Amino acid sequence: MRDDNLKQKFIVRVPATTANLGPGFDSLGLALDLWNEASFSISTTEEAVLQLSGEGEDTLAADSSNLIYRAALRIFALTGNLPAPPLKITCRNLIPLGSGLGSSAAAVLTGILGGNALCHFPLSEEEILMLATEMEGHPDNVAPGLLGSLVISTSLVPEPTEDRPKIIARRVNILPLEVAVVVPKIDLPTRTSRAALPLQVAIRDAVFNLGRTALVVEALRSGDLDLLGKVMEDRLHQPYRLKLIPGAEQALRAARLAGAAATALSGAGPGIIAFSMNGSEKIAEAMVEAFASVGVEARQWVLGISEKGATVLLRS
Numbered sequence: 478m479r480d481d482n483l484k485q486k487f488i489v490r491v492p493a494t495t496a497n498l499g500p501g502f503d504s505l506g507l508a509l510d511l512w513n514e515a516s517f518s519i520s521t522t523e524e525a526v527l528q529l530s531g532e533g534e535d536t537l538a539a540d541s542s543n544l545i546y547r548a549a550l551r552i553f554a555l556t557g558n559l560p561a562p563p564l565k566i567t568c569r570n571l572i573p574l575g576s577g578l579g580s581s582a583a584a585v586l587t588g589i590l591g592g593n594a595l596c597h598f599p600l601s602e603e604e605i606l607m608l609a610t611e612m613e614g615h616p617d618n619v620a621p622g623l624l625g626s627l628v629i630s631t632s633l634v635p636e637p638t639e640d641r642p643k644i645i646a647r648r649v650n651i652l653p654l655e656v657a658v659v660v661p662k663i664d665l666p667t668r669t670s671r672a673a674l675p676l677q678v679a680i681r682d683a684v685f686n687l688g689r690t691a692l693v694v695e696a697l698r699s700g701d702l703d704l705l706g707k708v709m710e711d712r713l714h715q716p717y718r719l720k721l722i723p724g725a726e727q728a729l730r731a732a733r734l735a736g737a738a739a740t741a742l743s744g745a746g747p748g749i750i751a752f753s754m755n756g757s758e759k760i761a762e763a764m765v766e767a768f769a770s771v772g773v774e775a776r777q778w779v780l781g782i783s784e785k786g787a788t789v790l791l792r793s
Contacts, residue, residue, distance in 0.1 A: 487594040494579035496617040499709035500689040506621035508783040517591035520563040531570040548588025577748035582618035620646040625786030652700035657761040670745035682712035702738035709739040724768040735763035
């Protein structure tokens, strides 16, 4: 670790993401204009310092066991900067936890990018994506969080000489859209949501999703909301996950009745997303009311799509 690094402070910003987008199970992700921000520097004391504000400030670990801190330490270990110096990390979180909006992917990316900056940027974008996917388990949230906009991603089977799979990710520029996001206040861990999925699916259901996934990409690329509304159906994950979320099916129907062009479960849930060119506040309110009708509280946002992915800035 060079002496001049002791005085440097880096600011890392990472956007929320929504994955799957209906039929694009584990392969499509979209960056949203809702951000977590963290500052990274070397602690001037002999102890690690992690400060949290915003989402999760009362529940997340505020020490070196925090996922952001652990992800940063991975970079020090990979680059041989051991023992790692104590870090000072100050986080301001706007992405709600356990919402289906990529909060864990954002934490992983935040830590990796902060550690990479403190170690003088040894990792390439491709290496960052591979490491983040390894830590997160899937690229569908980390890829749009890193790259911005709409991203199609997949993992390749590693060659015999490789120790980890390579990730292919391609960013697609899309036209501006509003996304109404509603998150019910229920506890639905991703592992529970994934455990609800079948181990096998019928080939007709796989074919159903294949064509629709390609058309979701085209609809978002061209801004064709009429097409998006016709093809954002899914048979691989949503039918099983919606059963775990009281009021979710009512909220999806309410969104369409309020004018949404297309609706979907956000990632593994429990969040719900609805696309429109305008009127998103009304759509979000309709979804909140639908959840309330079954006794479930919910929070709402109206978000734009973020063309930018994660950013790292040097602050003196």
